[in-house]
Amino acid sequence: MLQFTGTTGKTKQTILELLRGEGIFLPADCGGRGTCGKCRVRFLDGVPAPTEEEQKKLTAEQLRDGVRLACRSCPEGEFTIEYELAEEEITAESIASEKDAAVTESGSSGPSYGQNANAAGEKKVAIDIGTTTIAAALVDAETGKVIDTVTSINHQRAFGADVISRIKASNDGKKEELKQLVCTDLRNLVAQLGEDPDTIPVVIAGNTTMQHLLLGLSCETLGVAPFTPVDISLHEVENKLMLPGISTYVGADIVAGIVATGMDQSDEICMLIDMGTNGEMAIGNKDRILVASTAAGPAFEGGNISCGVAGIPGAISRVNITDGEVQYETIGGKEPVGLCGTGVLEVMFELLKEEIVDETGLMDDEYVDDGFPLAGSIVFTDRDIREVQLAKSAIRAGAETLIKEFGITYDKIRTLYLAGGFGQKIDLKKAAGIGILPEELIGRTEAAGNTSLQGAVMAACDSSVKERYLHAVSISEEVSLSESALFNDLYVEHMFFEV
Numbered sequence: 323m324l325q326f327t328g329t330t331g332k333t334k335q336t337i338l339e340l341l342r343g344e345g346i347f348l349p350a351d352c353g354g355r356g357t358c359g360k361c362r363v364r365f366l367d368g369v370p371a372p373t374e375e376e377q378k379k380l381t382a383e384q385l386r387d388g389v390r391l392a393c394r395s396c397p398e399g400e401f402t403i404e405y406e407l408a409e410e411e412i413t414a415e416s417i418a419s420e421k422d423a424a425v426t427e428s429g430s431s432g433p434s435y436g437q438n439a440n441a442a443g444e445k446k447v448a449i450d451i452g453t454t455t456i457a458a459a460l461v462d463a464e465t466g467k468v469i470d471t472v473t474s475i476n477h478q479r480a481f482g483a484d485v486i487s488r489i490k491a492s493n494d495g496k497k498e499e500l501k502q503l504v505c506t507d508l509r510n511l512v513a514q515l516g517e518d519p520d521t522i523p524v525v526i527a528g529n530t531t532m533q534h535l536l537l538g539l540s541c542e543t544l545g546v547a548p549f550t551p552v553d554i555s556l557h558e559v560e561n562k563l564m565l566p567g568i569s570t571y572v573g574a575d576i577v578a579g580i581v582a583t584g585m586d587q588s589d590e591i592c593m594l595i596d597m598g599t600n601g602e603m604a605i606g607n608k609d610r611i612l613v614a615s616t617a618a619g620p621a622f623e624g625g626n627i628s629c630g631v632a633g634i635p636g637a638i639s640r641v642n643i644t645d646g647e648v649q650y651e652t653i654g655g656k657e658p659v660g661l662c663g664t665g666v667l668e669v670m671f672e673l674l675k676e677e678i679v680d681e682t683g684l685m686d687d688e689y690v691d692d693g694f695p696l697a698g699s700i701v702f703t704d705r706d707i708r709e710v711q712l713a714k715s716a717i718r719a720g721a722e723t724l725i726k727e728f729g730i731t732y733d734k735i736r737t738l739y740l741a742g743g744f745g746q747k748i749d750l751k752k753a754a755g756i757g758i759l760p761e762e763l764i765g766r767t768e769a770a771g772n773t774s775l776q777g778a779v780m781a782a783c784d785s786s787v788k789e790r791y792l793h794a795v796s797i798s799e800e801v802s803l804s805e806s807a808l809f810n811d812l813y814v815e816h817m818f819f820e821v
């Protein structure tokens with residue numbers, strides 16, 4: 323627990339705003355709307371009266387104990403609080419090692435990394451700006467070898483966990499602050515790689531919102547129909563290269579994935595799915611690519627799950643249930659603290675397998691009130707099942723819609739690439755078992771790791787890869803799932819489990 327003592331001035335500020343001003347970033351997943359309950363602090367001194375939202379979100383005991391929501395609490399005069407930092411801050415290292423492995427492996431074996439016209443010994447930094455995490459790789463641009471990688475949480479997280487919260491914050495006058503936060507994160511990462519942020523050439527991939535915030539562009543049009551980006555073209559300013567995107571919800575990170583997996587050069591048809599809060603996907607080959615994004619929600623990141631946590635030490639990541647007996651593994655072998663994304667998927671599969679949950683998502687009466695017990699007070703509830711149904715249905719229906727719109731069947735897909743950390747860690751049989759992925763494609767599915775960073779590394783090593791990016795964008799067409807009757811039908815259909 324950390325402590326902070328301060329005094330409020332004449333202008334009323336929330337604790338969240340005060341701490342941000344001091345460079346202290348609390349978890350604030352809902353972006354300060356008072357709905358996520360993540361920004362808890364405890365007043366040791368100067369405790370203000372609870373607000374209506376705090377009375378709803380906190381128990382009577384917590385309120386008595388001085389616990390408040392930092393985004394709602396406006397103390398007057400002197401106060402002292404204790405608080406904890408965002409959990410990702412503590413776990414950045416474990417995320418790093420997974421991403422490092424993915425990138426280094428591709429970097430050492432991918433032949434397209436090394437064909438280039440860069441000067442001997444020239445180094446560059448490739449960066450993937452994710453909504454949650456930022457990853458940077460230092461590459462020897464001549465040989466295409468990845469020398470080192472580092473990651474950090476995206477400190478814009480203090481303004482909300484998802485792109486919608488960031489867009490809102492930017493539109494509410496925080497555009498410059500958000501830009502400064504990401505610029506500082508990038509400079510720190512480059513410095514951690516032992517390079518000078520002012521002089522080293524940099525190649526950047528990221529989703530459209532992250533790129534808008536970095537460039538200081540207005541996000542006004544990103545959050546409202548028809549969701550038009552200000553600028554997603556390839557930018558090259560001095561020694562900084564910003565990779566191009568396709569649309570507001572299919573950004574440069576997905577184009578980088580298309581290039582990294584070689585889909586843009588392939589005769590055969592491949593598919594790429596990134597199962598994040600926004601499930602982004604692409605299908606196609608060197609002649610034609612269809613892309614789409616679907617609001618899957620954060621269930622597979624442990625979000626909106628009653629005992630959900632990020633992939634932190636102690637998170638239950640593997641589960642087996644036999645005759646009601648639960649066996650589990652936690653990250654780092656630590657005492658269980660909650661369920662991370664893979665744990666959520668595995669519990670869901672096991673409950674279906676054991677017939678504790680039926681194909682409609684209905685839980686056995688015995689567990690409806692208090693949830694199914696997993697470990698100590700960690701349970702899986704009826705509401706959690708609904709969250710999984712929404713997430714899995716959005717991803718599967720999105721993928722099916724793209725396949726049908728492309729006019730093909732499963733047998734024509736050579737490889738299904740799963741991008742991102744979740745795709746790398748899931749048990750494919752269990753994923754197919756709950757219906758996120760089609761059973762037919764499991765034998766042709768590959769975990770591709772951080773394809774956004776890999777694609778940025780490729781562009782850093784070989785200037786001609788820029789042409790591949792431009793080609794990939796030019797042959798890509800977005801399918802709007804929100805306007806697709808086919809998607810709506812499939813979405814309802816895939817709410818059911820295939821047991």
Ligand code: FES
Nearest residue numbers: 354356359361393
């Ligand atoms: S309740 Fe979400 S940030 Fe405060």
